[in-house]
Amino acid sequence: MEFTDILWAPFDHFVNLSNRMAYLYLFSALVVSIIAYMVNKARKGEAESVSLLRWLLPAEVLKHPSSQADFAFYFINKMLLALIYGSVLLTAPFAYHALTGAIVQIFGPSTASFEPHLGYSILTTVVIILVLDFSLWFLHLIFHKVPFLWDYHKVHHSAEVMTPLTAARMHPVEEVVDSLTTGLTVGATMAILHHLLGPAAIQITLFEVNIFLAVFYFSAFHLRHSHVWIRYPYWIQHIFVCPAQHQIHHSVDRKHWDKNMGFIFAFWDWAAGTLYAPKGKEDITYGLGTDEDGGSWHSLRALYFLPFRQSYARLFGKKDIQPTEPAE
Ligand SMILES: [Zn+2]
Numbered sequence: 001m002e003f004t005d006i007l008w009a010p011f012d013h014f015v016n017l018s019n020r021m022a023y024l025y026l027f028s029a030l031v032v033s034i035i036a037y038m039v040n041k042a043r044k045g046e047a048e049s050v051s052l053l054r055w056l057l058p059a060e061v062l063k064h065p066s067s068q069a070d071f072a073f074y075f076i077n078k079m080l081l082a083l084i085y086g087s088v089l090l091t092a093p094f095a096y097h098a099l100t101g102a103i104v105q106i107f108g109p110s111t112a113s114f115e116p117h118l119g120y121s122i123l124t125t126v127v128i129i130l131v132l133d134f135s136l137w138f139l140h141l142i143f144h145k146v147p148f149l150w151d152y153h154k155v156h157h158s159a160e161v162m163t164p165l166t167a168a169r170m171h172p173v174e175e176v177v178d179s180l181t182t183g184l185t186v187g188a189t190m191a192i193l194h195h196l197l198g199p200a201a202i203q204i205t206l207f208e209v210n211i212f213l214a215v216f217y218f219s220a221f222h223l224r225h226s227h228v229w230i231r232y233p234y235w236i237q238h239i240f241v242c243p244a245q246h247q248i249h250h251s252v253d254r255k256h257w258d259k260n261m262g263f264i265f266a267f268w269d270w271a272a273g274t275l276y277a278p279k280g281k282e283d284i285t286y287g288l289g290t291d292e293d294g295g296s297w298h299s300l301r302a303l304y305f306l307p308f309r310q311s312y313a314r315l316f317g318k319k320d321i322q323p324t325e326p327a328e
């Protein structure tokens with residue numbers, strides 16, 4: 001990887017539509033926000049006395065040390081991850097080739113010779129998005145439940161105000177674990193689908209990603225990390241995770257802890273008993289909900305190194321650093 005590629009990485013995420021941070025997905029969130037503002041104004045609600053610009057970009061959010069830390073962390077992190085990702089991105093092809101080899105050893109070469117067909121392509125695309133989403137949900141669950149991993153996931157939950165950049169407030173350890181694991185599960189799934197369907201196992205993509213993922217990003221994905229409350233009807237919240245449900249995931253309120261781990265689909269949480277589907281507007285304060293809120297996490301030094309210090313203290317019983325426990 002060239003040095004200029006590393007410097008360009010934070011900007012590449014804005015222009016490359018295969019990335020969730022791309023301008024098109026941010027634009028869709030902006031459009032939905034403006035509609036939400038107009039609806040609120042029509043109802044003479046909260047937006048009534050505030051201009052659109054101030055409602056979209058409140059000074060208390062922009063000036064908050066939490067969002068300023070997000071901004072700096074985003075640029076440094078994307079460059080750092082660009083350095084690491086060359087090897088991480090090879091995980092899916094590696095898993096695909098390794099499992100294909102194993103399947104051939106055990107079952108012999110694939111005899112499937114289905115001709116490419118829209119039905120098979122849709123089946124392949126749906127299976128892959130389900131495997132990807134379940135993998136992300138399960139990883140998110142264990143990052144909450146395993147204390148050693150929670151020390152790293154706290155970086156994301158330490159945000160006390162949220163902007164779309166908060167989506168990238170993830171410790172590199174968590175980013176790499178997520179990428180390696182989803183690369184393995186999706187690559188392995190492709191190997192199985194190719195064995196079963198032969199040349200008909202074609203994934204439908206848009207902007208070089210699974211089409212359902214691109215549509216998900218386009219459906220105002222970025223409002224989940226914002227102050228704009230968008231809630232789907234109650235029954236749809238059991239199928240798709242709406243922005244309000246993820247905002248609840250970031251709430252300091254104990255009754256919201258460990259709820260709504262889902263990324264795209266909500267039924268994993270529904271099945272596991274971790275779904276929280278609000279029936280109306282809820283006032284939410286973002287943060288960890290512990291005495292660590294209030295500023296200790298809003299520096300690059302804390303975001304990168306506190307998880308290492310806290311997990312080390314947890315493993316080796318250092319008394320000077322008190323890691324907080326994950327939610328019960
Ligand atoms: Zn979480």
Ligand SMILES: [Zn+2]
Pocket residue numbers: 156167225246250
């Ligand atoms: Zn989040």
